Amino acid sequence: MTVKFTKDHEWIRVEGDEATVGVSDYAQQQLGDVVFVELPDVGRTLEKGKEAAVVESVKAASEVFAPVSGEVIAVNPELEADPSLVNGGAESAGWFFKLRLTNPSELDGLMDEAAYKEFVEGQH
């Protein structure tokens, strides 16, 4: 199992040819209280770097981008009723969707946890 991060503050946890995607804990802190999440339809094909979901806080809407290309095979059913899961567990219970990867080599361009931590510290 590998966890990688993007510069846009998504995380992706890879298990075989499937992966779970969400936003990082740093991202949820920056967003503030999440009040709505728009998730992609199951079956949709996402292209790396393109808009995959929308997360809305009290203050603003932010896009969530697909960290890698793939087909959406599941979305988090809990988020519709309780979007605050993103604040409470961004990197666990607040996951957004699961993908079947179409080009696993795209993972190579993403940051591992240590590199992402350093990247976030550079944002201050």
Place this chain on the structure above:
Amino acid sequence: MTEAPDTIKTTPLHGLHLELKARMVPFAGYDMPVQYPLGILKEHQHTREKAGLFDVSHMGQVRLTGDDPAAALETLIPGDIKGLAPGRMRYSLFLNEQGGILDDLMVTNADDHLFLVVNAARKEHDVALLRDQLKGRAEVEYLADLALLALQGPKAAEVMARFVPEAATMKFMSYLPAVFNGIPVVLTRSGYTGEDGYEISCDKADAEPVARALLADPDVEPIGLGARDSLRLEAGLCLYGHDIDETTTPVEAALEWAISKRRRQEGGFPGADIILGQLSDGAPRRRVGIQPEGRQPARELTEIFDADGARIGEVTSGGFGPTANAPVAMGYVDRAHAAPGTPLQLMVRGKPVTARVAAMPFVPQRYYRG
């Protein structure tokens, strides 16, 4: 308009905001707290349930004096200021010759002068307007050495009475010079959240001790601009530059209640012909509350369509209302679609969302009328 970081201004409470670990953002040329660690949602709820303390020192405070400053000011605004009793205040609007709104403001009859509070982003404009238009009739003093705080919420009166006992019986939209922990302050029972509460004007140097004394009360939390915005939106109150501006008239903006009865009869304010015409015949468009279905907020600039798909307006403020526990918005629609209950379609991020015109406020106002 953005300003270079080295020109950004700070309020007298800037150090306190940093100490309280606020997230700071530029607003109207000032480095202001958008939220504290509590977060916008909880800050909003705390203000509705207990009491919130806001730093609004970026707003402009102005003193008008002269032989008859009320008569002079009435040439620029449609409110009855001559009839404003001492110690009473009124919401009003600076207007242009087309009946457009140059700013909204509070006017207080402070016995020997008029005390004005205007928007931060418009204060230079407003002071220049007053000095230019009232030359020879009134002295205009911009009170740069004052700070302004707001204490808002159902516990505000109880908290304030611990420092200023006579504050408890002040009525909504009244004014009282007082002493707070030995500090001279001017209180008004007013605010911009829809809740009962006070605005507290004091010398800049006294702002921090006043703020710290209020924050020491367990019922009081510091509240940032984020929650200030969601609170005023739920209360149906306009934000200048968004919901009202030079292109909107008071009638279009559903603010005709700010045009006092005597002024409707006498006129004599900028744009009176246009505004009085709209008062009798209606305006072509109208500011309305908008209730989208579902949970997704419809934000500013969201386009509004009627049930047949014709574009009829635009959202001017929109977000999620924590107390309404739903998305809430306001915007302008053509007059034929302004009645509460009228079905609308919003185009939210490329997708149609069903909505309806809603009566405002979204959350009942709880002003203290004695």
